[in-house]
Amino acid sequence: MDNTSSNKFSISAFSWGLHDFATTRIVSVQSTFLFVLLFLSLSVVKAKCKSRKKINQAPLPPGPTPWPIIGNLAEIIWKNKPTFRWIHALMKELDTDIACIRLAYTHVIPVTSPEIAREFLKKHDSVFASRPVTMATEYSSRKFLTIAVVPWGDQWKKMRKVVASEIIAPSRLRWLLEKRTEEADNLVRFIYNQCKSNGDDNSTGSSAVINLRLATRQYSGNVIRKMMFNRRYFGEGRKDGGPGYEEEEHVESLFTVLMHLYSFILSDYIPWLRPLDLEGHEKIVSEAMRIVNDYHDPLIDERVHEWRDGKRKEPQDLLDTFILAKDSNGKPALSVEEIKAQCTEIMLATVDNPSNAAEWTMAEMINQPETLQNAIEEIDRVVGKDRLVQESDLPKLIYVKACAREAYRLHPIAPFNLPHVSNADTIVAGYFIPKGSHVLLSRVGLGRNPKVWDEPLEFKPERHLKDGSIEIDLTETELRFISFSTGRRGCMGVALGTAMTLMLLARVIQGFTWRIPPDEAKINLSESQNDLFLAKPLHALAQPRLPAHLYPPN
Known part of the structure; x- marks a missing residue:
C-alpha cells in the first residue's frame, strides 16, 4: 500500500472509529435516560414551566404534547434520528409552517415559511439576536471568544467590529485576490494532472474519473489556508496539486466539528448530564478540535513571536491582519486566544458551503446535459477558450450564478440556519414565543416549500431567470431560501x-468536459440519511476541453 492509500485509510479509520464509538455510547442512552426520568420524577424541586400559561395569552405554536419536565427529549433521544428529519416530518404531519417542540425547559421553534422567517429576522431581529450555548460551540469558539456562535453581548460586538473593519472589508478581499486565484489555478491543475496520468502524451484527449467531493472540499480548504496562513499545505502535499494526509485530516476534522455544532444532544438541554457524555459527542468534538488546533496553534504562536521580535515587516495574510489590529488606544485589539479562536471559526465558516453547492450543482448538471451545456456556452461566450475564468468575469456569468443559486435552494449545507435565541417574550405570527426559545429557520423547509416554489424538488436554474434581470445574487433577501444567513447575526x-462558490463552479465547468462514469447509468442523487450531502461522494468522468498550454504547470 502506498503512502497516499495508507493516509486515506488512516482518515477513514479515524472517521469510522468515531462513528463506532458514538454508536456504542448511544446504545446505553436508553437505560441511562430511564434513570434520569426516575431521578427527576422523585425530585422534591418543583419544575417551573417556561410556557407561562396566562389568561388571554397567545398560544404556543403547534407541536407534540410534551412530557412533564423532560418535554419531548425522549422522542429525539430514543428513536427519532436524525432529529432534523423527525422535525420536518412532524411539521408536515401537523400541516404547519411553525412548530414548538419542548426539549426539557427549552422551546425549539422550527420555521418553514418565508413570511414568518422575515417576521423573526426583520421585524423582531433585535429580540432574536443571541445564540444558544452548546457543548460543541464552546469547543469551536474556545469558550465563546468569536462571532458566529457566541451569545449576544460585548464579546460578540468586539469581535464583529474587528472582523468587519480588518478582515472582510472589500479592500482586504481585493488584497487577497491573488491567493484565491492561485488556488483556483491549482484546482484546475489537480484535475488536469489526474486526467493526464490516465492518458498518453496527447493530454487533452485523456480522461479520468474524478472524486469531485475531494476536489471541491480541498479547494475550499486551500483557499482559506492560503488567505489565513499563506500556505496551501501543512505538510508536503502531493506533486499533482492534491491534498496530502495533513490537509485531508484538517478538512475532515473541520467537517466533523460542523456536524456537531447544534446536533440536539441531551446535555445541551440538561447541562448537568454533560460529564457523562452519554452520546459520545464530546469525545468526538474534542478530538476533532484537538487536530485542528494542533495544525493552527503552532503557526499562530510562531507568527505572533515573529511580529514581536521584529522579524516581520509587512502583512501577508489574514493572520497578520489579526495580529496587527489595534483598539482605540493603539493596543492589540485581540488576545492570542481570540486570534486562534477566530481563525478557526473563519475556517469552519468557509470550507463547507462553496464545496457542497459545487458538488451538488455538478451532480445535477451532469444528469442534465442540456443544463450543463447552457453553462458551458455562457462561459465560452463571456470568457472564451483562450484564458481561464477570473473573478472579474463572475458578474457576467448569469446562468452559472443561477445554477449555484438553485443548488443553495434545493441542496442547502445544513437543515437549519444557526439558531436564534429570544431575549424576551414575544408574539410572532400570532404565537407566543417565550424568552429563551431557540428559533430554527429551516433551510430545507424554506427552499423546498411547495407554497413558494413550483416543482420544488426539481433542479431548474431557469426559475431564477424569469424576471429577466441581468443581476443575480446568491443571497435571498426575502428568505425564500437561505444561502448565507441574514439579519443582525447574518453571515459577514x-x-x-x-x-x-462561483469561481470553483466556473473553473470546473470551463476546464473540463464532464460525463457520467462508464459503469453508471446516471449520477445517484440520493441524499445522505444523517445529513444533506450526497449519500456518496460525486465521481464523474473528466476530460480537458481547453488548449493544453492553459492548464497551470506543475
Whole structure:
C-alpha cells in the first residue's frame, strides 16, 4: 500500500472509529435516560414551566404534547434520528409552517415559511439576536471568544467590529485576490494532472474519473489556508496539486466539528448530564478540535513571536491582519486566544458551503446535459477558450450564478440556519414565543416549500431567470431560501463565499468536459440519511476541453 492509500485509510479509520464509538455510547442512552426520568420524577424541586400559561395569552405554536419536565427529549433521544428529519416530518404531519417542540425547559421553534422567517429576522431581529450555548460551540469558539456562535453581548460586538473593519472589508478581499486565484489555478491543475496520468502524451484527449467531493472540499480548504496562513499545505502535499494526509485530516476534522455544532444532544438541554457524555459527542468534538488546533496553534504562536521580535515587516495574510489590529488606544485589539479562536471559526465558516453547492450543482448538471451545456456556452461566450475564468468575469456569468443559486435552494449545507435565541417574550405570527426559545429557520423547509416554489424538488436554474434581470445574487433577501444567513447575526463573509462558490463552479465547468462514469447509468442523487450531502461522494468522468498550454504547470 502506498503512502497516499495508507493516509486515506488512516482518515477513514479515524472517521469510522468515531462513528463506532458514538454508536456504542448511544446504545446505553436508553437505560441511562430511564434513570434520569426516575431521578427527576422523585425530585422534591418543583419544575417551573417556561410556557407561562396566562389568561388571554397567545398560544404556543403547534407541536407534540410534551412530557412533564423532560418535554419531548425522549422522542429525539430514543428513536427519532436524525432529529432534523423527525422535525420536518412532524411539521408536515401537523400541516404547519411553525412548530414548538419542548426539549426539557427549552422551546425549539422550527420555521418553514418565508413570511414568518422575515417576521423573526426583520421585524423582531433585535429580540432574536443571541445564540444558544452548546457543548460543541464552546469547543469551536474556545469558550465563546468569536462571532458566529457566541451569545449576544460585548464579546460578540468586539469581535464583529474587528472582523468587519480588518478582515472582510472589500479592500482586504481585493488584497487577497491573488491567493484565491492561485488556488483556483491549482484546482484546475489537480484535475488536469489526474486526467493526464490516465492518458498518453496527447493530454487533452485523456480522461479520468474524478472524486469531485475531494476536489471541491480541498479547494475550499486551500483557499482559506492560503488567505489565513499563506500556505496551501501543512505538510508536503502531493506533486499533482492534491491534498496530502495533513490537509485531508484538517478538512475532515473541520467537517466533523460542523456536524456537531447544534446536533440536539441531551446535555445541551440538561447541562448537568454533560460529564457523562452519554452520546459520545464530546469525545468526538474534542478530538476533532484537538487536530485542528494542533495544525493552527503552532503557526499562530510562531507568527505572533515573529511580529514581536521584529522579524516581520509587512502583512501577508489574514493572520497578520489579526495580529496587527489595534483598539482605540493603539493596543492589540485581540488576545492570542481570540486570534486562534477566530481563525478557526473563519475556517469552519468557509470550507463547507462553496464545496457542497459545487458538488451538488455538478451532480445535477451532469444528469442534465442540456443544463450543463447552457453553462458551458455562457462561459465560452463571456470568457472564451483562450484564458481561464477570473473573478472579474463572475458578474457576467448569469446562468452559472443561477445554477449555484438553485443548488443553495434545493441542496442547502445544513437543515437549519444557526439558531436564534429570544431575549424576551414575544408574539410572532400570532404565537407566543417565550424568552429563551431557540428559533430554527429551516433551510430545507424554506427552499423546498411547495407554497413558494413550483416543482420544488426539481433542479431548474431557469426559475431564477424569469424576471429577466441581468443581476443575480446568491443571497435571498426575502428568505425564500437561505444561502448565507441574514439579519443582525447574518453571515459577514457573503462576498467571499459568493466569489469562492462561483469561481470553483466556473473553473470546473470551463476546464473540463464532464460525463457520467462508464459503469453508471446516471449520477445517484440520493441524499445522505444523517445529513444533506450526497449519500456518496460525486465521481464523474473528466476530460480537458481547453488548449493544453492553459492548464497551470506543475
